[in-house]
Amino acid sequence: MAQGVQLRVWGDYACFTRPEMKVERVSYDVMTPSAARGVLEAIYWKPSICWKVDRIHVMKPILFDNVRRNEVESKIPVKGATGVNAAMKDSKTPLRLYIEDSRQQRAAMVLRDVEYIIEAHFEYTNGEDRNDGKHLDIFNRRAAKGQCFHRPYLGCREFAAFFEPVQGEIPQSALTGEKDLGWMLFDIDYQADMTTTFFRPVMKNGIIECRNQRVVAK
Amino acid sequence: MILQALNDYYERLRADPETEVSDFGFSQEKLAFSLVLSEQGSVVQLRDLRQFEGKRSFPKPAVVPKLPKERSGTNAPSYFMWDKSKYVLGCELDSDGNEIFFKNQFDSFAEVHREILGDNKDSGAKALLNFIDQRIFGQVPEWATKELLSTGFICFELDGQRGFLHERSAIRNAWQEYLRKNQSEIRGQCLITGQHDCSIPSTHPQMKNVPGAQPAGAALVSFNAPAFGSYGKGTSNHNAPVSERAAFGYTTALNVLLAPGSRRKVQLGETTVVFWTDIPGVAEEFFGLSVGVKEAEDHEMAQEVDQYLRAVVKGYYPHELGKRDTPFYVLGLSPNAARLSVRFWHVGTVGKMAENIGNHYKALRLQRSFENEPEYPRPWWLLKELAPQRDSRHIPPLLGGQFIRAIVHNQPYPRTLLTTVMGRIRADRQVNYLRACIIKAYLTRNAQKEISMGVDKENTNIGYRLGRLFAVVDYIQNDAAPGANVTVRDRFFGAAAATPRRIFPVILKNAQHSLAKIRKEKPGWAITLDKSVQTILGDVDPRKGFPATMTLEQQGMFVLGYYHQRQDLYTKQEDKTEE
Numbered sequence: 001m002a003q004g005v006q007l008r009v010w011g012d013y014a015c016f017t018r019p020e021m022k023v024e025r026v027s028y029d030v031m032t033p034s035a036a037r038g039v040l041e042a043i044y045w046k047p048s049i050c051w052k053v054d055r056i057h058v059m060k061p062i063l064f065d066n067v068r069r070n071e072v073e074s075k076i077p078v079k080g081a082t083g084v085n086a087a088m089k090d091s092k093t094p095l096r097l098y099i100e101d102s103r104q105q106r107a108a109m110v111l112r113d114v115e116y117i118i119e120a121h122f123e124y125t126n127g128e129d130r131n132d133g134k135h136l137d138i139f140n141r142r143a144a145k146g147q148c149f150h151r152p153y154l155g156c157r158e159f160a161a162f163f164e165p166v167q168g169e170i171p172q173s174a175l176t177g178e179k180d181l182g183w184m185l186f187d188i189d190y191q192a193d194m195t196t197t198f199f200r201p202v203m204k205n206g207i208i209e210c211r212n213q214r215v216v217a218k
Numbered sequence: 219m220i221l222q223a224l225n226d227y228y229e230r231l232r233a234d235p236e237t238e239v240s241d242f243g244f245s246q247e248k249l250a251f252s253l254v255l256s257e258q259g260s261v262v263q264l265r266d267l268r269q270f271e272g273k274r275s276f277p278k279p280a281v282v283p284k285l286p287k288e289r290s291g292t293n294a295p296s297y298f299m300w301d302k303s304k305y306v307l308g309c310e311l312d313s314d315g316n317e318i319f320f321k322n323q324f325d326s327f328a329e330v331h332r333e334i335l336g337d338n339k340d341s342g343a344k345a346l347l348n349f350i351d352q353r354i355f356g357q358v359p360e361w362a363t364k365e366l367l368s369t370g371f372i373c374f375e376l377d378g379q380r381g382f383l384h385e386r387s388a389i390r391n392a393w394q395e396y397l398r399k400n401q402s403e404i405r406g407q408c409l410i411t412g413q414h415d416c417s418i419p420s421t422h423p424q425m426k427n428v429p430g431a432q433p434a435g436a437a438l439v440s441f442n443a444p445a446f447g448s449y450g451k452g453t454s455n456h457n458a459p460v461s462e463r464a465a466f467g468y469t470t471a472l473n474v475l476l477a478p479g480s481r482r483k484v485q486l487g488e489t490t491v492v493f494w495t496d497i498p499g500v501a502e503e504f505f506g507l508s509v510g511v512k513e514a515e516d517h518e519m520a521q522e523v524d525q526y527l528r529a530v531v532k533g534y535y536p537h538e539l540g541k542r543d544t545p546f547y548v549l550g551l552s553p554n555a556a557r558l559s560v561r562f563w564h565v566g567t568v569g570k571m572a573e574n575i576g577n578h579y580k581a582l583r584l585q586r587s588f589e590n591e592p593e594y595p596r597p598w599w600l601l602k603e604l605a606p607q608r609d610s611r612h613i614p615p616l617l618g619g620q621f622i623r624a625i626v627h628n629q630p631y632p633r634t635l636l637t638t639v640m641g642r643i644r645a646d647r648q649v650n651y652l653r654a655c656i657i658k659a660y661l662t663r664n665a666q667k668e669i670s671m672g673v674d675k676e677n678t679n680i681g682y683r684l685g686r687l688f689a690v691v692d693y694i695q696n697d698a699a700p701g702a703n704v705t706v707r708d709r710f711f712g713a714a715a716a717t718p719r720r721i722f723p724v725i726l727k728n729a730q731h732s733l734a735k736i737r738k739e740k741p742g743w744a745i746t747l748d749k750s751v752q753t754i755l756g757d758v759d760p761r762k763g764f765p766a767t768m769t770l771e772q773q774g775m776f777v778l779g780y781y782h783q784r785q786d787l788y789t790k791q792e793d794k795t796e797e
Contacts, residue, residue: 018458019409019448019457019458019459020221020409020439020458020460021220021438021439021458021560022441022446022448022457022458023440023441023442023446023557024554024557024558024559024560026220026560026563029219063629064562064563064623066561066562066616066619066620068615068616071445072445073443073444073445073446074443074444074445075444075445102445104443104445105554106554106559107552107554107559107561109559109560109561109562109563181219182219182222183222183409183410183411183412185409188449194449194450194451195406195407196406196407196409196459197407198407198409198412200412
């Protein structure tokens, strides 16, 4: 495909949090398409293009691990006397959160030792800046050099992803057979009040087909 | 997948005529009294539904209309067709027997029933509305007994007709109509069924009977603090769209699994494990008894399980367990205040499960010190060995879940298993069968060591050798000075395992003194003991000598060598030849 890219990402930990279990986090078995999109966007993105994930190759066996961490339960408010708006207005109000008062211990079931290969292509969002070769070159150059706008991550910001472009053919995954992954988050439709959309992938020999899903998030 | 599997389980339970699970909008509750109403709404009779056994009373379980969420707050609305006397009569007795009146609750009872029944033509509905109209706030009717005012839930029936009012089809229909009208306005795709345009409730029913969680119930899916919400969905369950029906389904199924007396539940430390198969049968029982339960209730049952275990350890599949490829689900939950967190989740088949359990018990197999020790020690007993004072409350919280997960997934055991057991041995210097089992299982599975059930004289692993040597030295000292206050084990065990080079020359020298003493009384025996020290030392590389330090794995081997050699020393010679 003239607009297609292939990227290998890997890391020690990953947590593609299920929305139904995002407080005591439980990860999906594999990377979700929206997480893959996030990785690509971290490396290269501009308003005139959008990334579409075609296939996700799961290269390593699915392994879970449990961690327990101290987190906080509150957010600094936007509105109100102690909020972000007030602080921006008078540039004096301190923004703060006392962790002693809002500590929450949360358990998480996360993935260990993951490696994925993302197959994706980009599409144009408008008439401007239509130059396949340019976008493709920028992406591949940046990916090869390790450049990114922000560090790509595997589901959660604390689980940083390593990445490199895949040259030539995609290697065979360590997984074989078929696995029904159940209903998985596909993406969030930002134009319809941030509605979540779900799809039901079946992993065949480690490959998850993400095309032919409802097109969202333009 | 977890919620989907639970929802599927609910559908299966509903289809099974032998199990009773309630429909959406209904719940099983315990009723104490029934008021028999005339058509005009006057109370003809007060019927006590409780059963008495000695001094204890048991209210009658019945399926009643109930919204799929718990009532909370001081001014919570009344239930439909049943409630406490606080709502039905507006009056309740406090602990001293004084009447206390509740206006809000009194009004709420009328309001709820007028709204749902309204202009219902059913004679039962009319009778209840008449009853409501005739109530006077602040007055207690003369038929109301003290017990009625202080305990239990009250329901209604119509004079001269069988069954309760809430069982009448007209009233059930009115309730279902009300449920339909009152579903959440917010619609979206359900993440359990995948259905589009479902009504999405903002909270789900809660799970009860999880030790350590709040007794009123804890939620598996909840977003109870601002930091947990995303995309502006706040603290409601719209963060995770689940249709009303599916939410009811998965919670009902989980509550059935968690119910007191459920055979599909085991408790390990703070982790509650529930499991189920597509086809109920022996397999569930087997799993429950081989992985969980502190003691099987009756001896026969325990022996039967041991028999299955003997088979699976040898790699056979007991056909009593049913079809090999029946799906098998295991879910580990642990409480965190008002929430439940998932410790592990496993979907496998019965065949694979039996195989994994077999592998686990095979890794554990070790010669017992005493006949009465369990041949197949259950995880619970092993975990208790890891807690200070063997108090189950002190079991490291994460470990129980990780350990069971390692068993059901046939994965390496958590490393903390070895560090914790070595720490316990260092602290109380007790090397017993169960601890040796844990170390053996860990070293067999995680470090791929070949370890025999009994003493292995050919094994040249330095840790193992030194462990055996230590056992002999310990034995010699004990023989020379029986009942010493401080034995060589008490003083040196931990240090000898960790830093042999520093300790062994000292204790070997001491052992020679002890041997000299034995020689005076039993010269032949002294020679035997001296020889065994020489043979064990014989294979230790003289150029390297004793290692300065040993790794944790080597220390594990040290403990096993010690355990094996001691077994060997204390087993009578005639017993040995028999084997």
